[in-house]
Amino acid sequence: MRTALAHTFRSLSVRNFRLFAAGQVVSVTGTWMMITAQDWLVLSLTDDSGTALGLVTALQFTPLLLLTLYGGRLADRYDKRTLLVGANLVSGVLALLLALAALTGTVRLTHLYVAALGIGMVNAVEIPTRMSFVSELVGPKLLPNASALSTAYFSIARVMGPAVSGALIAWLGAGSVMLLNGFSYLATVAGLFMMRPGELHRVPAGHGSSRIVDGLRYVASRRDLTLPLALVAVVGLFGLNFQVTLPLIARTVFGADAASFGLLTTALASGSLLAAFVTTARRSRPSSSLVTGSALLLGLVEVIAGWAPTFVAAMVSLFLTGLASTYFAQAANHRIQLGSRPEYRGRVMALYTLILQGTTPLGSLLVGGVSGALGARSGLWLGGLVSMAAGAVAMAADRRRPDGDPPRGGTPADADVADVLDKQ
Template structure:
């Protein structure tokens, strides 16, 4: 992946438009909250994701609680598990973006999802047989992280390939809506199922749910995809993508802000379990309920984002405002005195969180060249998730040192500060490029 001297700079490369499939009826181009669902390939993808994401969230809750149980309710052990699951993102996501630009994304996703099913089944069988040990859970968390590092950039860049650039923002928001609908249903099921049957069957259920994704991908019509010309294998493609982002001030602002907010502010996978068990003294069902309340806000926010995405493109202003709101709400929520008030504070926090994430994703997807999309999304996933190997153990350390609420008030303060600094820098950039003119969208 080293660059050659003969390689053309990305500044001089024109954006290559999405290659259109056969024309679709006019009603399929109509606007609305669910506009993207009028595309058959996306409907198949959407249906599979609904089922699979419920299983994914059940596994996430089950894995967190399993680590907690095996470690004697040690928050640092939970942070280590989170770090192991997200560490492969740091190592592989950029390369995964290059791979996504080179190969058939649909076929690659089928292979990756098959691996996810095997991982979940293996973990389930270990638990059901009574032989699960902490090191085995850590190992399988790392395996799942490796598969996710390959899957996320591929899946996210595949969204525009299914619906085209005009509907990308709407489809991104709809993806978030089903992800967060599953985040409501999955933890609620998992919390009570863990109490009734233990964690093992939840891993098996997730393995079964993955079949829905594989089936949806297999049933798609490849001729109806908005595919860019394939990027031939060549040296320097990774650096080419990095140089492309570096030449874009708007993309650099998004990447920097996403890194700080996701690493320090969006640590809910670890911090909610800690607050549930160590602050309010609840069991797995209490943890599941907090996750569900957070997801009520994120699901509502995703639906609002879907409607907004069908009417117009995302904006840097909205990204900065939602980041600031996320930080402020997280900081305030940290000091809620009771389990009920803390849970209710998670609803607006979830709304702000998903507004921030969908806006960032849509900004990246809709403003980059089609042939660069995989590599840029690889970098986006790196800054979004790559900080978790830092944030996971750091969250556990803060909770152990300063108390279970500290990840919320410290993380909220960092997110708010990042939003204010990036907003100031964006304002300075706007003044440099033309007084009161807005920053270019790309």
């Protein structure tokens, strides 16, 4: 038992990663508290408008669609730790300004739109920087475990944040939740300042070409990267819009209050947490069939969640949906990140972020519109059916061109990197 635990948490033996993980647990918990408060406030101000909720989500994720590749370029060119300090400080200031408006009773829907857009612009830099920074914290050997643990602490935050937020909204109001989130960013900043820079596994800043177009050409030459990225694009567009579907189902299907809405979000996050711990055992680059198969499973359980007849059944099915969605995202993440050369990793993960989260503005508007016209359940049905179809198409395409095929136009070095990672 002790050996299994040590294996699961082996990345925490690295001091810099421990500091980063501790700060992130606090900060991301605050972020999920903020998301719950934001969504509840939007619905309260608009008489449960799915369209308004979808628009707020779209504004928050549109900068990822437009700016994430530039954020990845910055991550490959400049010191990642410095970029992360700046991004967290700016996010904290934006959260505090929105909290002030909510606490003084002057908050309007426009304020939520502006704050969502501002935070999205910061995230366009922060997300690819943070994802590629994990490899600098622990090195390539521990990267699969550290990546899975990163998802685990994000999932812990998704469990704690909505549950605590729902209770605090009912007790103190949404403004107090937003205030706590503003100060939570200081935990990550403190952890970054306490790190030992000499222990980071750095690729020298500006090493090689840092142009965006070179990163895109690199990915285009690697079929083992383009297939999972294409699958992530479709699933992200249709199947991962829980920020829109869950509040609508909670209020319009089950008539839930803020605390019960928090429970639904917590059920989804609990499944994600279990999936994250399962994937800590991963030692090597996952196969393409594992990625496509997990997309099929995600689609199936999401359709089942859409049919849930009672609140308890919804919690159970959403737990399974959270498990399947995180397992799929982790499998795709590891396949892409572990197959990428270090000097391109910032731009590759920026492209992954762009595809996974940058499609959210389009997906949230589409799913929000469908849910508004056909009912809240239809959003989950649409996402599940499309995810299943995408997984089946990707699996068929992969069988026609086996996973071991050499990358299109890739260099021998690229093929060697992929082969070594597959065999580790």
